[in-house]
Amino acid sequence: MMQLPLIDTFGRLHNNLRISVTDRCNIRCFYCMPAEDVVFMDRQDLLTFEEIERFVRLVVPLGITELRLTGGEPLVRRDLDKLVQMLAAIPGITDIGLTTNGLLLADQAEALHAAGLRRINISLDALDPVKFKQFTRREGYEQVRAGIAAAQRVGFDPIKINAVSVRGMTEDEIVPFGHFARETGIEVRFIEYMPLDADNAWERNKVLYAQEIIDRLSADVMPLEPVGDQDPHAPASDFAFADGVGRIGFISSISQPFCMSCNRLRITADGKLRNCLFSMEETDLRTLLRSDAPDEQLWTAVRASVAAKKEGHEINTARFVQPLRPMYSIGG
Numbered sequence: 001m002m003q004l005p006l007i008d009t010f011g012r013l014h015n016n017l018r019i020s021v022t023d024r025c026n027i028r029c030f031y032c033m034p035a036e037d038v039v040f041m042d043r044q045d046l047l048t049f050e051e052i053e054r055f056v057r058l059v060v061p062l063g064i065t066e067l068r069l070t071g072g073e074p075l076v077r078r079d080l081d082k083l084v085q086m087l088a089a090i091p092g093i094t095d096i097g098l099t100t101n102g103l104l105l106a107d108q109a110e111a112l113h114a115a116g117l118r119r120i121n122i123s124l125d126a127l128d129p130v131k132f133k134q135f136t137r138r139e140g141y142e143q144v145r146a147g148i149a150a151a152q153r154v155g156f157d158p159i160k161i162n163a164v165s166v167r168g169m170t171e172d173e174i175v176p177f178g179h180f181a182r183e184t185g186i187e188v189r190f191i192e193y194m195p196l197d198a199d200n201a202w203e204r205n206k207v208l209y210a211q212e213i214i215d216r217l218s219a220d221v222m223p224l225e226p227v228g229d230q231d232p233h234a235p236a237s238d239f240a241f242a243d244g245v246g247r248i249g250f251i252s253s254i255s256q257p258f259c260m261s262c263n264r265l266r267i268t269a270d271g272k273l274r275n276c277l278f279s280m281e282e283t284d285l286r287t288l289l290r291s292d293a294p295d296e297q298l299w300t301a302v303r304a305s306v307a308a309k310k311e312g313h314e315i316n317t318a319r320f321v322q323p324l325r326p327m328y329s330i331g332g
């Protein structure tokens with residue numbers, strides 16, 4: 001039974017659900033996790049694959065068509081390919097993506113592809129192993145490169161690299177990533193550093209803005225030009241080098257917020273629905289799912305969350321308050 005779509009009070013239609021499958025991670029990126037002593041969710045608090053599947057089946061009639069699996073590091077959740085297979089079989093789901101740090105990808109790429117996954121974003125902030133360790137506080141650069149190579153070999157399409165941009169830290173990575181995009185054909189997307197770090201160390205002056213990166217690439221690699229036909233709901237603005245070789249995206253959450261075209265909802269690994277990365281309120285779906293609440297009750301809860309969605313994040317105002325959950329606990 002088709003129902004009214006999930007349109008919020010600002011007219012935004014929600015068709016995209018990001019599903020966090022764990023808050024655990026095998027590295028400790030400084031802009032996301034604390035370096036040590038992370039307190040993870042109890043395993044029994046994580047939604048099971050069956051609970052996730054039931055929830056997705058339930059929101060398809062509300063207009064959800066696109067899913068992205070994330071975390072924490074989604075590939076540390078055992079048998080993730082089984083979840084992909086379960087979700088890919090749901091009629092109405094037209095697109096499933098995964099965001100991963102890539103460390104375990106070489107081992108899992110084939111099974112994930114066979115399960116029906118096609119779109120993959122791999123996070124990598126540096127093309128230099130020493131810098132990689134500095135950012136992630138762990139070893140693993142070669143494993144990520146092997147993961148990228150495996151993703152290419154298996155045939156994922158598109159493959160995108162996500163690189164967080166932090167002033168004073170990542171400037172030297174800009175030009176190498178420009179060449180990487182040209183040489184591999186993989187789109188590199190620079191993400192402005194957001195106030196979602198567990199250490200609460202974010203400051204505005206640490207944000208390396210998209211425009212500065214565009215200027216740097218245009219001067220030191222080749223001029224960048226905006227590409228046409230962009231998905232109006234995609235958070236990234238896409239550019240290509242002037243000779244058409246190499247694509248670069250910018251997720252300018254701070255300098256050019258894209259909240260008014262947001263089409264996303266998020267469910268955390270412990271089953272809380274969030275209508276925004278930065279929201280202060282959550283809807284407890286796990287209790288409903290575990291108490292065998294009827295579909296109608298879950299639909300009402302989802303609609304209430306969408307209806308309560310704010311106009312946008314308030315990072316650029318004095319009112320901004322960083323959410324209690326850091327990025328790894330929300331699901332980026």
Ligand code: SAM
Nearest residue numbers: 032071072073099100101123162193194327332
């Ligand atoms: N572990 C996976 C990974 O790193 O790709 C998936 C989860 S991670 C939270 C999702 C994305 O959020 C990554 O691309 C990561 O770089 C990005 N991210 C994490 N903390 C961030 C922050 N404070 N500002 C901007 N992006 C951030």
Ligand code: SF4
Nearest residue numbers: 025029032072101328
């Ligand atoms: Fe882990 Fe991803 Fe957070 Fe890095 S950004 S610590 S890989 S969850």
